[in-house]
Amino acid sequence: MLAKREPDSYPAPVPFLIDWEGTPQPGLGDLPALELLALRAEHPEPASLAPALGALGVDLDLREGPRALLEADLRGPRGEFVLR
DSSP: OOSSSSSSSSSSSSSOOOOOSSSSSSSGOOOOEEEEEEEHHHHHHHHGGGGHHHHHHHOOOEOSSSSSEEEEEEEEEEEEEEEE
């Protein structure tokens, strides 16, 4: 089970890190592979996320928008699609 130990100090869309501890990382199994083509984010105050994204070394296409969201362009066995 994936559980966060601390509350968010930044509003979405700041990524979080997962410590798998002693369990195998699920992406290393025999699941179909997805290729990440692009990752974009929107937030009402994008500058407020700069400290967290910078600390994580995240280079993200971040734009001002009406609400916080992440959008990914992916390619898989059945072609390309967008995950929102």
